[in-house]
Amino acid sequence: MKKLIFSVLLCCVAIVASAQVQRPKLVVGIVIDQMRWDYLYYYYDKFGEGGMKRLINEGFSCDNQMLNYVPTVTGVGHASIYTGAGPATSGIASNDFRDGDKMVYCCDDPSVQGVGTTSKSAQMSPHYMLGTTIGDMLRQATDFKAKVFGVAIKDRAAILPAGHSANGAFWYDKSVAGFVTSSYYMDKLPDYVVKFNKQNTMKKGYDPKVHADGVTVTFDMAEAIMKAEKLGQNGTTDMLCVSISSTDAISHQTGTWCSPGKENEEVFLTLDRDIKKFFDALDAQVGKDGYLLFLTADHAGTHNPNTQREHKLVGGSWDKTATLRQVNEALSKKFGVEGKYFNASVGFSLYLDHAFLAQNNLDIEAVKAAAIAELKKVPELITAVDYEKAAVAALPQWIRERIINGYYKGRSGDIYAVAKANYFDWAVKPGFYGSTHGSWNPADTHIPLIFMGWNVKPGKTNRLTTMVDTAPTVCAMLHVQAPDASTGNPIVEVVDQK
Numbered sequence: 001m002k003k004l005i006f007s008v009l010l011c012c013v014a015i016v017a018s019a020q021v022q023r024p025k026l027v028v029g030i031v032i033d034q035m036r037w038d039y040l041y042y043y044y045d046k047f048g049e050g051g052m053k054r055l056i057n058e059g060f061s062c063d064n065q066m067l068n069y070v071p072t073v074t075g076v077g078h079a080s081i082y083t084g085a086g087p088a089t090s091g092i093a094s095n096d097f098r099d100g101d102k103m104v105y106c107c108d109d110p111s112v113q114g115v116g117t118t119s120k121s122a123q124m125s126p127h128y129m130l131g132t133t134i135g136d137m138l139r140q141a142t143d144f145k146a147k148v149f150g151v152a153i154k155d156r157a158a159i160l161p162a163g164h165s166a167n168g169a170f171w172y173d174k175s176v177a178g179f180v181t182s183s184y185y186m187d188k189l190p191d192y193v194v195k196f197n198k199q200n201t202m203k204k205g206y207d208p209k210v211h212a213d214g215v216t217v218t219f220d221m222a223e224a225i226m227k228a229e230k231l232g233q234n235g236t237t238d239m240l241c242v243s244i245s246s247t248d249a250i251s252h253q254t255g256t257w258c259s260p261g262k263e264n265e266e267v268f269l270t271l272d273r274d275i276k277k278f279f280d281a282l283d284a285q286v287g288k289d290g291y292l293l294f295l296t297a298d299h300a301g302t303h304n305p306n307t308q309r310e311h312k313l314v315g316g317s318w319d320k321t322a323t324l325r326q327v328n329e330a331l332s333k334k335f336g337v338e339g340k341y342f343n344a345s346v347g348f349s350l351y352l353d354h355a356f357l358a359q360n361n362l363d364i365e366a367v368k369a370a371a372i373a374e375l376k377k378v379p380e381l382i383t384a385v386d387y388e389k390a391a392v393a394a395l396p397q398w399i400r401e402r403i404i405n406g407y408y409k410g411r412s413g414d415i416y417a418v419a420k421a422n423y424f425d426w427a428v429k430p431g432f433y434g435s436t437h438g439s440w441n442p443a444d445t446h447i448p449l450i451f452m453g454w455n456v457k458p459g460k461t462n463r464l465t466t467m468v469d470t471a472p473t474v475c476a477m478l479h480v481q482a483p484d485a486s487t488g489n490p491i492v493e494v495v496d497q498k
Helices: 002-019 052-058 074-083 134-141 155-162 191-199 213-228 246-254 263-285 305-310 320-335 354-359 364-375 387-392 397-405 467-478
Strands: 026-032 060-062 096-099 102-105 148-151 168-173 178-182 238-244 291-296 342-346 349-352 381-386 415-419 449-453 459-461
Touching (some): 026 074, 026 134, 026 263, 026 467, 052 263, 074 155, 074 467, 096 342, 155 168, 155 238, 168 213, 178 191, 246 263, 291 467, 320 342, 320 364, 349 364, 354 364, 364 381, 364 415, 381 387, 387 397, 387 415, 397 415
Parallel strands (some): 026 291, 060 459, 148 168, 148 238
Antiparallel strands (some): 060 449, 096 102, 291 449, 349 415
């Protein structure tokens, strides 16, 4: 009888054990700022072993991963990857957007104070982001036992991925030559961050964001967080969100691989070397099969128009400042009221001055229609669209959907200017070879997405997947609810691997 009871108890234990939710020990998200999808293959032969090649060869690649909204910029990209939501539901309309009657930065929060610095650059939080993130949902699912951290040189690249309930987010402040945070997360820097900053050899005022060593210091800080917080060793599933910012800043200055200089190559080969070291650290602390990792980008980047012309390729620049001046003059003449009808622009998103229009009893719909009629005369633009009427705009569905998905009423502009493919939104001077991003075309929207590690088999798909599918995919693998504002779908080729 005793043997029978013992056997039953063993069966019950086995059943309970088998019923437990299977999750990795650690989830790692890596976002490479302004990384075009084709960099994976353009630089492949120059990559060493164990870094990017390991990711490509051991991972599952979504080779047709696209941003499905505009504007294709950093703040929106980082928010969208982790919330599964474009601007229409995340509220992060751009890096800067309108809030009431003023323009604000996507992470500005005057209600908090800097920690580790007195600079206003640390008065930051995710309070403008209206959706939860992968990390938020993981924290909820584990009764907030999971640890979630974000790290980057750019504040928005650390804050938005980590989410609202994160244990911490750290970004670089060149005025103190170290990583800082805000009182949104904690009252003082952890001892290991203080120690890391003291050992950091960079001088005050030096900006690693515009140098390749910014890649190194970010991965080193990520490794320091991982070791000090014992991520992946806490009896639950933790998460670390790492964003590399130098790739973007350097590309803006000196261009993509199509430009004359070697700066882009240098920073991506630095990425390759540093990511190998980071993979080795993950293997040592968590084990190769203990972590689920994904690498993607917040947006891609357009080749410089000077480079394009040198090779008889399409591309150019739109002098937005001159155009808006001309449109203002035309509107002043048409409505008989002198003034500045547009008071802001962010990329291709144009903001009318609502207060000016109200003060002069001008009908906003009439002004929008007249402004759009003038913008349609501009040869560098395909057309211009009233955001609220984008659904019926005479445009390819590909572009129309991106405008709709990128619009958040009250934060986005009033009119979206649709530029020709590979056009910058400012006058590019001869001799300048930097890159940019922000528009609808594949140069800005086609990005890498590769999963590696726990429950991931090597492979790829060329099926269309989008930025907002990333978070639902990770959440489905973790058996947690998708983020609150998510509009994406799990990528079944990844989730259903056995």
